[in-house]
Amino acid sequence: MAHIYVFSPSSAVRDKAAFRRGVKRLQALGHEVEIDNAALDCHMRFAGDDATRIASVGRAAASGADIALISRGGYGLTRILPGLPYKAIAKAIDSGTQFVGLSDFTAFNQAVLAKTGLITWQGPALGEDFGPQTEPDDITLACFEDLVAEQGEGAGWQRPKAEATLQVRVTDAVLWGGNLSVLVSLLGTPYFPPIDKGVLFLEDVGEHPYRIERMLTQLLHAGVLARQKAVVLGQFTNFKLVPTHDKGFKLSTVVGWLRSQIKPPVVTGLPFGHVPTKVLLPVGAKVDLFTDERDALMVWGHI
Structure with a gap:
């Protein structure tokens, strides 16, 4: 079982049903899911204003989670790159937290690599991959479980x-x-x-x-x-x-x-x-x- 911290550093979550399904599916797999207190915030097209989303990244880094998983991509991370807590992110990665996402999360991946040289992951998002009405893809699930088990090679x-x-x-x-x-x-x-x-x-x-x-x-x-x-x-x-x-x-x-x-x-x-x-x-x-x-x-x- 992994401790998964769900946060929203980019666009606002519009599909709340997919969000809830994603959480339930991860829980059904035996994982402990912790939801950031601003994960469902909305400010214009964003999941909260810039300061709110920067703070959410900081909370993800401080969570002690095994996996810090984005709720969705969209747009918004490039706006906040100067304000991200890179020292806290690096400390979290060194302590075993794996940051996972795709799409707009590319900005986070590249910025962390440029600033710290540390590894983050391109992979699924909560709503898109764990929250569809149909069952999640078997290969996606297997790769995610390999990451959780530290077995992906x-x-x-x-x-x-x-x-x-x-x-x-x-x-x-x-x-x-x-x-x-x-x-x-x-x-x-x-x-x-x-x-x-x-x-x-x-x-x-x-x-x-x-x-x-x-x-x-x-x-x-x-x-x-x-x-x-x-x-x-x-x-x-x-x-x-x-x-x-x-x-x-x-x-x-x-x-x-x-x-x-x-x-x-x-x-x-x-x-x-x-x-x-x-x-x-x-x-x-x-x-x-x-x-x-x-x-x-x-x-x-x-x-």
Whole structure:
């Protein structure tokens, strides 16, 4: 059984039913769930004003929980990065608290990595992953339980057939990244980690392929992509193509263009993003990345 602390550092929780279902599901798994006293606050589109959300991060760090889990993503963390209690967060991580989230939480992951060099996790959110009306995804649950049990050592997946001839061998590289839109918004700030020879993973939701390409172009021109050992693409979902205008321009076009621009290999198919099936990824950990025909394996060992 784990002590899970649920807090809301980004957007306000609109789906209270999903929030309650998520809490009950975690409790049914045998976990103790502690809810931050501002988790359901609302200030405009945010889960409380900036000071309230900064304080909620501080309470999560002071909770002594095994897992500090966000209620949802959305928007709001980039506003409060200068005010986050990084010393308290580092102390909590050193004491065993694992901070977990995705989407807007990418800002937290990168800022903590830039400021402390410590590991946080990209993974599920309470409402999106534990709170849907249907049962949570089995792989997502299994990966979360592995984190709770301190047994997670890697993630494997199958790549598209067209990628079978692309063989990759990467060792001892820092894993970093997350939501592409949020990551790009941190460029040029103290909260963008200066990672060289890393494995950069990316995902996004609701972004047309041309906008994905535009953000990748920004990372390209900033020199970020060329400095990595590999770029791993997760799931890019919930966008709508316009056939009469796109004229064949699609996500695979962007992937092909990206491969033509950089020497580091571009690996696709990572089961992570705004999708039901998601692995947990340790941002800031050293990883090895291997492929064998269509199979891909990312290993970080016991953390």
